[in-house]
Amino acid sequence: MIGTKKSHPSTFTLDAPSEELSNFFNEFGYLIFPEFLKAEHLEAINKELDEHFKPFWEHALEEARGSNSRKTFECDVIPWHPLDDDNQIFIDLLQNAELNKITREVLGDGFIAKACLVMYAVGGGKGQAWHQDCPDEVKDAFNLNRLIYTQDVRHEDGALVFVPGSHKMGRIPPGEAQAPIGGEVALCPKAGTLALLHGHVYHRVTHNLNQKPRTSVNYRAYPKGIDPSVNCIGVYRNGSVNFCDTPKYHDGTPVMDGKL
Numbered sequence: 001m002i003g004t005k006k007s008h009p010s011t012f013t014l015d016a017p018s019e020e021l022s023n024f025f026n027e028f029g030y031l032i033f034p035e036f037l038k039a040e041h042l043e044a045i046n047k048e049l050d051e052h053f054k055p056f057w058e059h060a061l062e063e064a065r066g067s068n069s070r071k072t073f074e075c076d077v078i079p080w081h082p083l084d085d086d087n088q089i090f091i092d093l094l095q096n097a098e099l100n101k102i103t104r105e106v107l108g109d110g111f112i113a114k115a116c117l118v119m120y121a122v123g124g125g126k127g128q129a130w131h132q133d134c135p136d137e138v139k140d141a142f143n144l145n146r147l148i149y150t151q152d153v154r155h156e157d158g159a160l161v162f163v164p165g166s167h168k169m170g171r172i173p174p175g176e177a178q179a180p181i182g183g184e185v186a187l188c189p190k191a192g193t194l195a196l197l198h199g200h201v202y203h204r205v206t207h208n209l210n211q212k213p214r215t216s217v218n219y220r221a222y223p224k225g226i227d228p229s230v231n232c233i234g235v236y237r238n239g240s241v242n243f244c245d246t247p248k249y250h251d252g253t254p255v256m257d258g259k260l
Contacts, residue, residue, distance in 0.1 A: 076125025
């Protein structure tokens with residue numbers, strides 16, 4: 001590990017001891033591996049990303065804000081589910097031995113990982129507002145973000161900001177979409193970085209101040225025995241989105257027409 005438990009964000013190498021990885025994740029809710037993928041793997045993935053998103057380049061911001069829920073919760077992104085398209089490059093990465101070894105250290109044997117979500121944060125967009133990727137009512141019912149970055153991300157492109165240990169702090173508090181939360185740290189990952197983030201951890205992506213898009217590849221997983229609906233609900237500071245249903249305010253009232 002580079003750094004100490006008091007220095008965040010801390011990073012790990014792929015040969016770090018299993019117990020060290022597990023203990024750190026349980027305490028702080030994240031793990032970062034800066035050299036997970038090599039250049040030859042990144043080239044093939046980036047080619048697929050460019051081919052898929054090229055049709056959106058001229059009207060990316062308009063496309064990103066076309067969803068009521070994304071507009072309401074200030075997330076200027078275009079999502080893509082490449083496994084639904086039987087994309088072999090992304091199927092192969094899902095089966096990556098190192099990825100699954102690290103995941104077992106965190107979730108244990110028998111974990112479920114069947115989905116891949118690419119988030120294309122458009123240039124000039126608002127990034128992604130503070131959120132949790134699943135409700136926190138049941139401590140052990142959580143999902144795991146396995147985020148792979150295929151290009152260098154500078155702060156002005158949209159840093160990943162999160163609060164270490166916030167998976168133990170309950171529901172994310174109400175507030176502004178990008179207003180700082182005490183204890184937050186920023187990660188500007190290099191190409192090839194893998195970041196594991198507990199679904200209850202408070203996190204956001206800062207505004208993309210460039211016209212260059214920012215892309216992350218998320219192979220979400222969850223522990224054996226957890227209901228798949230753990231992937232349905234995103235919890236934001238101003239409400240929640242049931243991606244299997246409709247967006248709602250904090251009190252459960254449905255959001256109408258994507259307007260708060």
